[in-house]
Amino acid sequence: MKTEATLTRREQKAKANAKRDTKYVVMSKIKKYGVSIIRGLLLFGLCFMIIQPMIIRFCTSLMVESDLYDSTIVLLPRHVTLDNYRIVADLTAFPKSMINTLWTSLLVSVCQVIACTLVGYGFARYSFPLKKFWFACVVLLIIVPPQTIQTALYVQFASFDFLGIFRAATGKPLNLRTSILPYVLMSLTCMGLKDGLYIYMLRQYFKSIPKSLEEAAYVDGCSTMHTFVKIMLPDAIPTIASCFLFSFVWQWTDLFYSRNFLSGYTIYSVQLSSIVSRMSRYFNKGSDAAQVVPNARQQQLIFVGVLICSIPLIILYIFTQRTFVESIAMSGSKE
Amino acid sequence: MSKKKTNSQDRWGFKESILTFIPGNSTFGTMRSRQARTGFLFILPFVLGFVFFMVRPMFTSVIMSLSYVKLIPGEGYDMKFMGFVNYKNALGTDPYYNQYLVEEISRMAINGIATIVMSFVIAVILNQNFKGRTLARAIFFLPVILSSGVLAGIEKQNEFYDMMAGMAEAVGKSSGVNISAALQDLLSVSGVGSQVFQVLFDMIDAVYDIVMASGIQIIVFLSGLQSISPSLYEAADVEGCTAWEAFWKITFPMVSPLLLVNTIYTIIDFFMKNDNRVMERINTIMYGQQMDFGLASAMSWIYFGVAILFIAIAAVIINKGVHYYED
Structure with missing residues (x-):
C-alpha cells in the first residue's frame, strides 16, 4: 500500500516535471522563434529600404518616356529601352568624364594613402616633442569642415604665389585652379578628402602591432626605412587597402573637391550635379520652340546618371566588402 | 620676465623641440633626439600640409570674413577691412541664411539622436547569431558608398522631388493612405500631446535618411560589441542575471565610450553633407552672381x-x- 502510494506520488511528480519541462521547452521555442521572426522582419524591412531605391532607379531607367506617365505601370517597364543611357552619356560626356574620374581618383587616393601611412606610422611609433599638439591638429582636421576654408583656398590657388617667385618671374601670379597639381599637393600633405580619418585608422593599426617586432629588426641591424618597408608595411596591407578603397570611393563621388580643384577636367560627379541645367539645351537642339523638359523625365535621367555613377562602385564593393567592413571595425575597437 | 620663462620648466616641450633640431647642443646626438627627428620626418607631410593648406587658408578666411573682398579677374583679389559687417549681413540681411541655419540645426539635433539610437539597435541585432548575417552587414554598410558625395543630394535638388513630396503628403492626408499621417490624425484627435508626436512622426518619415546616414556608426558599435569578453556574460548568467539586465549592466556601459565617437562623427557628417541647405546657400553666394567671398566666409565661420x-x-x-x- 505504502509503496504503491509513494510510487504514484513519484509518478505524479515525474509527470508534473515532464509537463513542466515540455511547457518550458515549448515556451522557450516560441520565444526563440518569435525573436528570430521579429528580427528577420525588422532586418528585412530595413535592408529592403536601403535596396529599394536602387531597384526603382534601375526599373525607371529602362522605361520609355510614355511609360512614365502611365499610371498602370508601377515598377516594370512596358517598353524596355536603353535610349536613356545613351542620352545621359551624351549629357555627361560619358566615356571621357568617367575616364577622367577614374584616373584622378586613383592618383589622388594613392597619394593620400602614401602620405597617411607615413604620418600614421610616425604618430604610432615615435615619440617626439609636441606630439600631442600635432595629434590634436589631426583631430582638428577631422572636425573642421573643408567648406570653412574653401573661399580662402580658392583664392590661394587662383593666384598662387610661392614667396613671390612667380610674380617676379612672369609679372603675374600663377593660376593653378585648372590644373590637378594643387590637389595632388594637398593629397600628398594629408589635406585631401577625409585624410584625418585615414591617419587615425592607420595610427590605430600601427599601434596594435607588437613593438618587439621592430626592436628585433633594429637589433639585427635593420635601418629605420628598411624596418618600415619590409616589416611594418606588409603587416599593415589590409588596413592600407581599406583606406585606399575608402579614399577611392569617396573621391569618385566627391563633389566639393572636384568642383574646386579639378575644374580643368570633366569629372563625372560635377557633370552629374549640373545635369538638369544641360537637359533643356540638349532637347531643344533640333526645334526652335523652347520646350521645357518635363519633371518626371528630368528625374528619370537623374536616376540613370546616379546608376552610371554607382554601378562601378557597387561592383567594387561586392568584391571588397570584407576589407571595408573589417578595417572600420578594427579601428573602432581600439579607441 | 624672459629670464623667468626660460628658467621655468619646459611645460609644452617647445624648448625641447627646438633643441632637437639644432646641432651642437648636448641633447642633439642622443638616441632620444635621433628618434624624435625620425618621427618628425614621418609626420612632416602632415605638418607642411597643415601649415600651408589649413592654417594659412583659415587665417585668410578669417580676414576675408572681416572685410569686403573684390575679385579682379586674372589679378587676384582686393580686400578692404570692414569689421563685423559680413557677420551682421549673414545673420540679419540675408533672406535665407538664418532660416536655413535654424532649420538644419533642429533637423540635425533630432536626426542625430535618432541615428545614434538606430545604429546602436541595429548593431545589437547584427551582433546576434543568425543566418545571413554577413549579407545583412554588407547591406547596412552599402549607404556609406551609395549616399556619399554627389549621390546624396542630387535627387533632392530637383523641383520634381519637392512637388512629389508635397503631393504625396496631400494625397496621404486626404485618403488616409499614408500610415503615419493617418496615425497622426488619430492621435491628435484623441488629444495626446501633439508636439511630442509631431517630432516622433517627423522621425518616422525621416527613417530612410537616418538609415542611410548610419553605416559607419553601425560598424563602430558592432566592433565595440564584439570586443566585450563573453566571460562577462557567462559570469552574469551564473549569478542569475536576465538578458535585459545584462544588456543594461554590461553591454551598454562597455559600448558607451563609442557613443562619443559616433556622436561626433554623426554631427560632422551632417554638417558636411551636400544636400545641406546652409552649404547650398554658401555655395550660391560664392559661385553665383554675387561672388561675395567675404559674406560666404562669414557664413562658413x-x-x-x-x-x-x-x-x-x-x-x-x-x-x-x-x-x-580599463584593461
Whole structure:
C-alpha cells in the first residue's frame, strides 16, 4: 500500500516535471522563434529600404518616356529601352568624364594613402616633442569642415604665389585652379578628402602591432626605412587597402573637391550635379520652340546618371566588402 | 620676465623641440633626439600640409570674413577691412541664411539622436547569431558608398522631388493612405500631446535618411560589441542575471565610450553633407552672381562655430555618463 502510494506520488511528480519541462521547452521555442521572426522582419524591412531605391532607379531607367506617365505601370517597364543611357552619356560626356574620374581618383587616393601611412606610422611609433599638439591638429582636421576654408583656398590657388617667385618671374601670379597639381599637393600633405580619418585608422593599426617586432629588426641591424618597408608595411596591407578603397570611393563621388580643384577636367560627379541645367539645351537642339523638359523625365535621367555613377562602385564593393567592413571595425575597437 | 620663462620648466616641450633640431647642443646626438627627428620626418607631410593648406587658408578666411573682398579677374583679389559687417549681413540681411541655419540645426539635433539610437539597435541585432548575417552587414554598410558625395543630394535638388513630396503628403492626408499621417490624425484627435508626436512622426518619415546616414556608426558599435569578453556574460548568467539586465549592466556601459565617437562623427557628417541647405546657400553666394567671398566666409565661420558648439555640448553630456573600462 505504502509503496504503491509513494510510487504514484513519484509518478505524479515525474509527470508534473515532464509537463513542466515540455511547457518550458515549448515556451522557450516560441520565444526563440518569435525573436528570430521579429528580427528577420525588422532586418528585412530595413535592408529592403536601403535596396529599394536602387531597384526603382534601375526599373525607371529602362522605361520609355510614355511609360512614365502611365499610371498602370508601377515598377516594370512596358517598353524596355536603353535610349536613356545613351542620352545621359551624351549629357555627361560619358566615356571621357568617367575616364577622367577614374584616373584622378586613383592618383589622388594613392597619394593620400602614401602620405597617411607615413604620418600614421610616425604618430604610432615615435615619440617626439609636441606630439600631442600635432595629434590634436589631426583631430582638428577631422572636425573642421573643408567648406570653412574653401573661399580662402580658392583664392590661394587662383593666384598662387610661392614667396613671390612667380610674380617676379612672369609679372603675374600663377593660376593653378585648372590644373590637378594643387590637389595632388594637398593629397600628398594629408589635406585631401577625409585624410584625418585615414591617419587615425592607420595610427590605430600601427599601434596594435607588437613593438618587439621592430626592436628585433633594429637589433639585427635593420635601418629605420628598411624596418618600415619590409616589416611594418606588409603587416599593415589590409588596413592600407581599406583606406585606399575608402579614399577611392569617396573621391569618385566627391563633389566639393572636384568642383574646386579639378575644374580643368570633366569629372563625372560635377557633370552629374549640373545635369538638369544641360537637359533643356540638349532637347531643344533640333526645334526652335523652347520646350521645357518635363519633371518626371528630368528625374528619370537623374536616376540613370546616379546608376552610371554607382554601378562601378557597387561592383567594387561586392568584391571588397570584407576589407571595408573589417578595417572600420578594427579601428573602432581600439579607441 | 624672459629670464623667468626660460628658467621655468619646459611645460609644452617647445624648448625641447627646438633643441632637437639644432646641432651642437648636448641633447642633439642622443638616441632620444635621433628618434624624435625620425618621427618628425614621418609626420612632416602632415605638418607642411597643415601649415600651408589649413592654417594659412583659415587665417585668410578669417580676414576675408572681416572685410569686403573684390575679385579682379586674372589679378587676384582686393580686400578692404570692414569689421563685423559680413557677420551682421549673414545673420540679419540675408533672406535665407538664418532660416536655413535654424532649420538644419533642429533637423540635425533630432536626426542625430535618432541615428545614434538606430545604429546602436541595429548593431545589437547584427551582433546576434543568425543566418545571413554577413549579407545583412554588407547591406547596412552599402549607404556609406551609395549616399556619399554627389549621390546624396542630387535627387533632392530637383523641383520634381519637392512637388512629389508635397503631393504625396496631400494625397496621404486626404485618403488616409499614408500610415503615419493617418496615425497622426488619430492621435491628435484623441488629444495626446501633439508636439511630442509631431517630432516622433517627423522621425518616422525621416527613417530612410537616418538609415542611410548610419553605416559607419553601425560598424563602430558592432566592433565595440564584439570586443566585450563573453566571460562577462557567462559570469552574469551564473549569478542569475536576465538578458535585459545584462544588456543594461554590461553591454551598454562597455559600448558607451563609442557613443562619443559616433556622436561626433554623426554631427560632422551632417554638417558636411551636400544636400545641406546652409552649404547650398554658401555655395550660391560664392559661385553665383554675387561672388561675395567675404559674406560666404562669414557664413562658413558662423556655421563652423555652431558645429563646434554642438560637438562640445555633446561631448560634455556624454562624458558624464560614459564608463571607461580599463584593461
